[in-house]
Amino acid sequence: MPTKFVFVTGGxxxxxxxxxxxxSLGNLLKNGGLSVTIQKLDPYLNVDAxxxxxxxxxxxxxxxxxxxxxxxxxxxxxxxxxxxxRMNNVTxxxxxxxxxxxxxxxxxxxxxxxxxxxxxxxxxxxxxxxxSQTQADVVIVEVGGTVGDIESxxxxxxxxxxxxxxxxxxxxxxxxxxxxxxxxxxxxxxxPTQHSVKELLSIGIQPDMIVCRTERALAKxxxxxxxxxxxVPADMVVESRTRRFLYEVPPALEKEGASVKVARRLSLQxxxxxxxxxxxxxxxxxxxxxxxxxxxxxxxYVKLHDAYISVYESLQHAxxxxxxxxxxxxxxxxxVAVEMDLSHYDGILIPGGFGERGVDGKIDMIRRARELGIxxxxxxxxxxxxxxxxxxxxxxxxxxxxxxxxxxxAHPVIDLIPDQRTKNKLGGTMRLGLYPSKxxxxxxxxxxxxxxxxxxxxxxxxxxxxxxRMALAEHGLIFSGLSPxxxxxxxxxxxxxxYFVACQFHPELVSRPTKAHALFRSFVAxxxxxxxxxxxxGENLG
Ligand code: GLN
Numbered sequence: 258m259p260t261k262f263v264f265v266t267g268g269x270x271x272x273x274x275x276x277x278x279x280x281s282l283g284n285l286l287k288n289g290g291l292s293v294t295i296q297k298l299d300p301y302l303n304v305d306a307x308x309x310x311x312x313x314x315x316x317x318x319x320x321x322x323x324x325x326x327x328x329x330x331x332x333x334x335x336x337x338x339x340x341x342x343r344m345n346n347v348t349x350x351x352x353x354x355x356x357x358x359x360x361x362x363x364x365x366x367x368x369x370x371x372x373x374x375x376x377x378x379x380x381x382x383x384x385x386x387x388x389s390q391t392q393a394d395v396v397i398v399e400v401g402g403t404v405g406d407i408e409s410x411x412x413x414x415x416x417x418x419x420x421x422x423x424x425x426x427x428x429x430x431x432x433x434x435x436x437x438x439x440x441x442x443x444x445x446x447x448x449p450t451q452h453s454v455k456e457l458l459s460i461g462i463q464p465d466m467i468v469c470r471t472e473r474a475l476a477k478x479x480x481x482x483x484x485x486x487x488x489v490p491a492d493m494v495v496e497s498r499t500r501r502f503l504y505e506v507p508p509a510l511e512k513e514g515a516s517v518k519v520a521r522r523l524s525l526q527x528x529x530x531x532x533x534x535x536x537x538x539x540x541x542x543x544x545x546x547x548x549x550x551x552x553x554x555x556x557x558y559v560k561l562h563d564a565y566i567s568v569y570e571s572l573q574h575a576x577x578x579x580x581x582x583x584x585x586x587x588x589x590x591x592x593v594a595v596e597m598d599l600s601h602y603d604g605i606l607i608p609g610g611f612g613e614r615g616v617d618g619k620i621d622m623i624r625r626a627r628e629l630g631i632x633x634x635x636x637x638x639x640x641x642x643x644x645x646x647x648x649x650x651x652x653x654x655x656x657x658x659x660x661x662x663x664x665x666x667a668h669p670v671i672d673l674i675p676d677q678r679t680k681n682k683l684g685g686t687m688r689l690g691l692y693p694s695k696x697x698x699x700x701x702x703x704x705x706x707x708x709x710x711x712x713x714x715x716x717x718x719x720x721x722x723x724x725x726r727m728a729l730a731e732h733g734l735i736f737s738g739l740s741p742x743x744x745x746x747x748x749x750x751x752x753x754x755x756y757f758v759a760c761q762f763h764p765e766l767v768s769r770p771t772k773a774h775a776l777f778r779s780f781v782a783x784x785x786x787x788x789x790x791x792x793x794x795g796e797n798l799g
């Protein structure tokens with residue numbers, strides 16, 4: 258069977274949830290027995306998301322093969338329940354880099370190198386590469402940005418060409434738009450959708466399905482109006498209402514018949530639906546049986562929750578498995594004050610990060626979690642801060658620090674990985690992607706994972722400095738996970754604490770709604786134990 262392509266574009270405004278729609282559609286088609294992959298085309302000129310500020314663009318998601326990608330790739334992996342690769346995220350920066358490299362090599366010798374056909378050919382190659390490499394029945398391609406943006410034009414032209422080359426039977430266009438309600442009339446407004454479809458038509462793309470993001474149920478009249486003005490059958494106007502939980506979107510789209518309609522349009526055979534996992538997940542999220550736990554998430558980018566999206570989702574997954582509602586309190590690491598009352602926190606989590614700002618607040622928080630016996634989970638920078646805290650306050654190594662923040666420190670307990678010293682470029686040069694770790698016998702980590710060798714995704718430049726390992730260990734810091742050659746510290750823990758674990762990698766990148774990551778599951782279990790020890794249900798805290 259030839260690969261079918263579903264191209265998803267967005268109109269009217271950004272942040273409509275195109276990524277969640279693409280992920281949800283993928284989930285439904287996969288549930289119907291098809292093999293699916295999802296690719297995102299990002300119109301910015303950065304080669305990858307690695308050098309972008311999470312404040313602007315949200316979290317940088319890392320794949321097994323070490324690509325630094327857009328956060329939507331994380332949604333795709335979580336909704337599809339499968340690992341993706343660097344092929345699944347293509348940026349304008351990558352496309353132009355390839356075109357310019359070819360030009361310098363002389364591949365286009367004699368031609369004037371232009372957006373059409375050279376840039377669009379390169380885009381089509383990237384789309385077809387993911388199809389040929391994965392052999393998926395359906396490739397869903399999300400075009401980033403909003404129709405009408407100058408940057409998106411080459412991508413839209415490329416997908417238009419794919420449809421004429423592959424044939425309309427094999428290609429489908431889905432356009433996601435906003436249907437707002439005005440407070441005065443309370444009526445749904447379809448005009449923005451009409452304008453956005455007009456814009457698409459002007460570049461030769463007639464959508465086959467229009468997905469309307471709305472706050473309320475989409476009335477029949479609105480569907481008919483959109484159908485008439487946008488030239489799509491009324492049953493191909495699909496509602497996507499704002500939901501409380503992301504994982505409600507696939508079942509809601511299923512009720513709208515979205516996957517059946519896509520399958521019909523592309524002549525695909527869907528098998529009887531196999532799993533109701535997402536319905537079950539939503540049920541757990543709605544009515545957890547074990548009350549609530551409150552976790553303080555201490556970070557520098559807390560004003561933009563998207564900066565920690567995978568951490569947030571992983572806590573939710575662990576909440577689902579522990580049958581508990583997760584209350585996540587975002588605490589700005591710059592505002593941490595010694596007098597802050599932590600008694601109502603059942604756990605403290607310090608996620609990854611870069612740069613000195615807010616580091617002191619994180620170290621303070623870790624000290625108090627350690628001393629007060631509050632469950633603590635540290636991720637990447639969270640591990641590094643925990644080591645600095647331990648060195649300073651337990652080992653008495655005054656002024657201990659990471660050379661990332663103070664390269665004159667008397668005690669560089671965190672330092673550059675040796676092979677990072679020679680790297681002078683910042684883009685794509687960290688220790689990235691999947692690496693193995695070996696877990697020590699009798700450690701908490703080993704019992705949490707139930708395995709000796711584990712594989713986890715990394716994204717960092719700095720490491721625990723081996724010359725301080727002995728001093729730290731003598732004072733009770735346990736290096737429970739190491740690289741197989743024992744040269745790098747991967748997990749630390751301490752004894753005589755309800756739960757104090759930190760890792761140099763990013764477990765949040767591989768947690769799934771259907772299977773929480775072991776570190777998050779055990780952390781939330783420890784939080785629940787603490788709350789139960791405090792003798793309340795946590796219900797009154799929300
Ligand atoms: N800034 C630290 C490093 O580069 C931690 C990175 C992270 O938390 N992802 O090692």
